[in-house]
Amino acid sequence: MNGVDKNTLWPMGRAQRRAGKTRMKLLDAALAVFTEIGVDAASIEKITERADVGKGTFYRHFADKRSLLQALIEEAIEKLNVRITDDAETPGGFETRLERLFDEHVNFFLQYPRQYILLFQGRMFIKLGRDLTGEIEAPYLRYLETLERQMATFLPDGMQPTKIRGLSCAIAGFVFGFFSFAMIGLTKEEIEESLRPVRKAFVDSMAKFLAR
Amino acid sequence: MNGVDKNTLWPMGRAQRRAGKTRMKLLDAALAVFTEIGVDAASIEKITERADVGKGTFYRHFADKRSLLQALIEEAIEKLNVRITDDAETPGGFETRLERLFDEHVNFFLQYPRQYILLFQGRMFIKLGRDLTGEIEAPYLRYLETLERQMATFLPDGMQPTKIRGLSCAIAGFVFGFFSFAMIGLTKEEIEESLRPVRKAFVDSMAKFLAR
Amino acid sequence: MNGVDKNTLWPMGRAQRRAGKTRMKLLDAALAVFTEIGVDAASIEKITERADVGKGTFYRHFADKRSLLQALIEEAIEKLNVRITDDAETPGGFETRLERLFDEHVNFFLQYPRQYILLFQGRMFIKLGRDLTGEIEAPYLRYLETLERQMATFLPDGMQPTKIRGLSCAIAGFVFGFFSFAMIGLTKEEIEESLRPVRKAFVDSMAKFLAR
Amino acid sequence: MNGVDKNTLWPMGRAQRRAGKTRMKLLDAALAVFTEIGVDAASIEKITERADVGKGTFYRHFADKRSLLQALIEEAIEKLNVRITDDAETPGGFETRLERLFDEHVNFFLQYPRQYILLFQGRMFIKLGRDLTGEIEAPYLRYLETLERQMATFLPDGMQPTKIRGLSCAIAGFVFGFFSFAMIGLTKEEIEESLRPVRKAFVDSMAKFLAR
């Protein structure tokens, strides 16, 4: 976190390296526990046990469970944002670009199911009177904005912000929602199988919507 | 024990009527508290306080919080199922029928936002190692089946069950998911405004997808 | 309970007869529940359920669980006292009389195991700071006195009261205590089988002790 | 985790030593409360208050009240077992050996009245549908077996197990039972006074029984 240690040429002293590793262990353990039994049912003790560190250690790295959750959500959203952002000037029309956007989501969720479950759970805390300061809401908004920035590269200029926001909600909602139901009603193989035609239809409809 | 009351034609004595009213008060209060602060943050005491009954009264009507949640979810799903079921032989092609299905969801969610939030939250308990016996999963599956039964009236015969399931997940997921994001990024008016074109596009492409 | 009803020739009105039956049902149910799960674990509800009467009905007949327990203990001790009391001038020497006394206990316990368990449990409440008024202790003392009165008919005159009390404690203690351990370590048949010789030896030595 | 402490020869760190002390405080307090007001009337709070520790601390050391009771009974039975076990080849005939066995019980109960009351209470939980897995029954059986092993050193070879079991039940039952009644009917001094002749008679009778 803080670049270079005062006393050595090494970027971090041993203590800091250890602290960094402990923080990581806690994040990993928390992600596992949160997604296995849910954020609320996850107690600090369960997390520290899973991370194989003492309970008191938790409080050296995080103020409370919420700030740990926050960190995990930030991290997951960041990853997702990177994924959906075009690294270069990708050619292609509406449909190709939209398809790619869709696929990146799907691939991300299939590759990191824990992150998907976490982000889905995190959504819950919003609009429930629990997110007083909005720290948890923020990354989700950032994600929507990233989505919109990305779409802006192929959307017609001068589109109403609300319309764009509606579009991004539709895309995000569709992918998140489809997965949430697919997890009850379908096996992983069936999800992949049934996703392609559904994607086609969805992208088609979005494309048509934009073409107007 | 008591079939018919001596003094009335009603089969229930006053005691049972009172009990029924208390149960209702608890269900109402729980729905409010669950959707305001979340199922996990809702304590029995908060619920009974809101219902204006004694703490012990709760346990005369429900075994625990989970069984109360269960009852609420069952009820909400039942309502939604009734709503999306065609009461008669509705005429119209793919598009009209699909549009109606979509609209019924949207209208239901706009009319009963609490039920929407509850159902969305309830989804959380599934696939999190918390729903050991599947009592909570069951109503969601029933909902998907209702959706499929409904679609069967206008889908081509002999469609693969998995494909149908994928479709129902897509519709359910889209509506639930869109709302969940729309609630962060948009006001209620903006939701309604941006929903129409999105719906149009979604339905169009679904229809086209089915036409193939 | 109260002999003749004012208004009829019948000894009791229907209401009182019903009340009597209800009280009896409660006593029977309580004896069963107390001996099956223990006095403390027995709730009023379990008792009234077993008696198949309403919970409120309990309070028409007994002030609380303790007074019900009290009534049951009184009844059991009364029965035992009657049993161990010689109805007439029984002939026979020390040994015969002592043997009979011992056998009456054994037979009573074998015939009414529930009463045995109840009386054994009831002992518990004594000397535990729970029996503030001594209402429960009283019947046990009465039982010891009955035992002593009975023994007085064949004990030498002028024996020290303390010595007599020691003797009665020895007899009562031996029978109660033997049963309590026999119930862990032996089957009912084995109890009966192993009891005879033990009794013989015990009675013999008591007789000899008294003969001195 | 920590085998040997760096600074001492002791294997336990201070934390564990403190934990051990707390556990001890809880056991001591529980014994006092159990024997003063009874196992059932003893609440966790009363015990922790008496032990002068926080309520939550209890659950760091015991799963519930039952497992605490269990630990206390195990400990008491262990002590009693040690007491009644001959440490060396004691000479003497039936009578001397039996007398010693009897006296060890009596002395143990007089020296540790709390343990006596606890063991007497613990008996209650057996055969009352409360000791489902037999964890509480076990130590009592172990005690009977110890008693029998001890008697085996002076009993004739080839005696039937059932007969031996009957004998051990008689001894255990007599001592436990005598005390239980003596505590109602006699003062401590009177108990000691009246015990000697009773013991004589009992031992005589057992000796005679065995001589046959």
Place this chain on the structure above:
DNA sequence: CATGAATGAGATTTCATTCAT
């Protein structure tokens, strides 16, 4: 008299957080 719905005091139990080492 009988009933059982309602009640709240109190018991059990969990868990985030502190703190001495």
Place this chain on the structure above:
DNA sequence: AATGAATGAAATCTCATTCAT
């Protein structure tokens, strides 16, 4: 920095008791 024993506030749940019908 790491630890885990201790803590008590708060949650869950039980049950004796009341009371309107």
